[in-house]
Amino acid sequence: MKKLSLISIMLLSLAALQLASAQSLDFGRGEILVSVPQDYAEESSLPLIVLLHGYTSSGNRQNAYMGFSKLVDEYGFLLAAPDGTQ
Secondary structure (H helix, E strand, O other), X not given: OHHHHHHHHHHHHHHHHOOOOOEEEEOXXXXXXXXXXXXXXXXXXXXXXXXXXXXXXXXXXHHHHHOHHHHXXXXXXXXXXXXXXX
16 A cells, blocks of 8 residues: 555656656655656546566566557556566
8 A cells, every 4th residue: 555655646746747758756665667648737637557567577677568658648547667576
């Protein structure tokens, strides 16, 4: 639940700053890839997709393989691709 709260705070921060897609944020646990559509408006609500990776991979590598961050503008969703614990 704590991870979900951190992701929510992170996404709200991005919305307030209206950043473009494919940003990396670090809240003390390592960088987290966050992608936000270019035309995202603070008052709009979008689904959040959390892309999880398998053992020995990372959020960035999983996203590079699957290409979800390239789809945020076309399909209108927020993407977070965190790294799991070692």
